[in-house]
Amino acid sequence: MKILCGYNANIDAIYKVDGSQMAEMAESYREEISEKIKDPPGFISSIPDFFAGLFTSMEKGTGAEWMVRDKEVSRWLRNNFLEGSLLRMGGNMGIMANVLSELGASRVIPNVANPSELQMSFFSRKAIFIPDGGEIQIDGSGGAFSTFESDENELIHFVFDFKKGEKFRFIENIISVPRENRFIATYDPLNFELHIDEQFSRYALEHIGEMDGALISGYHLLRERYPDGSSYVEKLNRSLDQLKEWKVLNNKLYIHVEFGHFSSDKMAYDVFNSLFPLVDSIGINEDELAMLAHMSELDTSGILEMDAEAILETAVSLCEVSGPGRVQIHTREFVLSVASDMHLGAEHILETLHFGVNCAAAFACSGKLDERENLLKIASSIGRSKYGKEQVQNIADQIPSGDDGITREDSIFRKYREHFICAVPTRLCGDPVATVGLGDTISSAIFLRELELRA
Numbered sequence: 001m002k003i004l005c006g007y008n009a010n011i012d013a014i015y016k017v018d019g020s021q022m023a024e025m026a027e028s029y030r031e032e033i034s035e036k037i038k039d040p041p042g043f044i045s046s047i048p049d050f051f052a053g054l055f056t057s058m059e060k061g062t063g064a065e066w067m068v069r070d071k072e073v074s075r076w077l078r079n080n081f082l083e084g085s086l087l088r089m090g091g092n093m094g095i096m097a098n099v100l101s102e103l104g105a106s107r108v109i110p111n112v113a114n115p116s117e118l119q120m121s122f123f124s125r126k127a128i129f130i131p132d133g134g135e136i137q138i139d140g141s142g143g144a145f146s147t148f149e150s151d152e153n154e155l156i157h158f159v160f161d162f163k164k165g166e167k168f169r170f171i172e173n174i175i176s177v178p179r180e181n182r183f184i185a186t187y188d189p190l191n192f193e194l195h196i197d198e199q200f201s202r203y204a205l206e207h208i209g210e211m212d213g214a215l216i217s218g219y220h221l222l223r224e225r226y227p228d229g230s231s232y233v234e235k236l237n238r239s240l241d242q243l244k245e246w247k248v249l250n251n252k253l254y255i256h257v258e259f260g261h262f263s264s265d266k267m268a269y270d271v272f273n274s275l276f277p278l279v280d281s282i283g284i285n286e287d288e289l290a291m292l293a294h295m296s297e298l299d300t301s302g303i304l305e306m307d308a309e310a311i312l313e314t315a316v317s318l319c320e321v322s323g324p325g326r327v328q329i330h331t332r333e334f335v336l337s338v339a340s341d342m343h344l345g346a347e348h349i350l351e352t353l354h355f356g357v358n359c360a361a362a363f364a365c366s367g368k369l370d371e372r373e374n375l376l377k378i379a380s381s382i383g384r385s386k387y388g389k390e391q392v393q394n395i396a397d398q399i400p401s402g403d404d405g406i407t408r409e410d411s412i413f414r415k416y417r418e419h420f421i422c423a424v425p426t427r428l429c430g431d432p433v434a435t436v437g438l439g440d441t442i443s444s445a446i447f448l449r450e451l452e453l454r455a
């Protein structure tokens with residue numbers, strides 16, 4: 001399979017959070033932080049903003065990504081957290097490109113905003129092809145602890161990984177983390193612009209007829225307003241024009257977009273509605289679904305609790321309102337695909353979701369990508385989410401199987417409200433090496449298997 005990948009690759013600096021240490025660092029900003037916690041800004045212009053974001057995420061156990069708007073704060077983050085961070089491939093696209101390459105795609109062409117030596121060292125060696133640089137020579141896809149003097153131009157996102165059960169005191173409150181998750185502090189001028197490399201665009205156009213698919217992400221890094229007064233619209237349109245042109249030149253090209261956590265609901269809604277009719281499927285998590293549902297004035301209750309029936313009802317409504325189209329919702333406990341059309345046979349759709357779940361579980365446990373056979377072998381020993389199984393069963397109880405329904409291996413395929421539904425529980429490893437990038441891993445593995453089964 002030959003696949004174009006746009007747009008965001010960066011370096012992730014994964015920092016394991018020690019709550020008490022963070023509370024100590026935050027001590028001198030305590031008043032400002034507690035004010036900001038009451039009314040979270042959603043982006044980072046100061047050190048207290050950063051702590052407010054981190055502590056809010058930890059207290060709720062939710063994932064978030066806040067943009068750093070101030071270069072000084074980004075320096076402060078580097079000075080305090082780079083040492084001791086694990087550096088890895090970051091950015092949904094960078095992660096997904098590596099998954100495709102490791103799992104057996106024949107050629108994967110990524111758009112790389114800053115192709116520095118360090119950034120390139122994190123790409124898989126197997127099938128990645130850089131239009132002007134040829135094959136990747138160095139394989140650092142397993143990650144490395146930071147030992148280098150930080151170059152200010154490297155696009156580094158700080159991923160603060162926190163564990164369930166972590167407990168610490170901040171001011172008078174005890175913060176107790178209900179669920180493992182991560183808070184990302186991102187300073188990334190190029191990816192904020194949805195940077196499209198010229199060589200990438202040229203290569204894509206010249207070879208579009210040979211391509212099987214395109215895997216696209218990075219829109220969530222757009223800003224409503226840029227320092228030069230421009231807005232995200234023109235950057236979004238540049239990308240929409242590119243995707244439209246690809247589709248015109250190759251009507252078999254299968255495009256999946258991985259959505260992401262936006263800094264503004266309005267922008268997320270606008271981007272979603274621009275992309276949904278244009279691409280073949282969009283991957284989102286439950287936080288993103290809740291936000292889109294809220295903006296579409298749909299019922300949001302139960303979504304954040306990962307109630308599968310609530311997620312299903314809302315996802316079908318979203319497809320009706322914004323579609324036709326296909327959304328794939330990946331949560332910690334299950335994956336649910338809702339589609340207006342059958343893009344594959346029912347058996348095959350089930351197979352693709354199982355494949356994605358298995359690859360992601362093995363990746364979560366080992367922290368490494370590996371040959372497909374090895375990943376699947378590791379996955380077979382990882383248990384299915386109990387909560388996920390119950391949720392899928394709830395849907396099964398609710399929707400009769402009918403003639404074409406399938407119920408198998410804790411998973412289901414159903415026709416419901418004129419849509420095609422497929423749900424599979426995830427596999428959960430007790431002590432994941434990292435939670436960042438799991439949604440990307442699931443989506444890209446599903447995507448690759450879809451391309452293979454469509455061929």
Ligand code: GLC
Binds near residue numbers: 008095260440
């Ligand atoms: C976002 C972040 C990036 C992270 C990725 C994981 O793209 O910007 O740092 O690697 O999410 O999904």
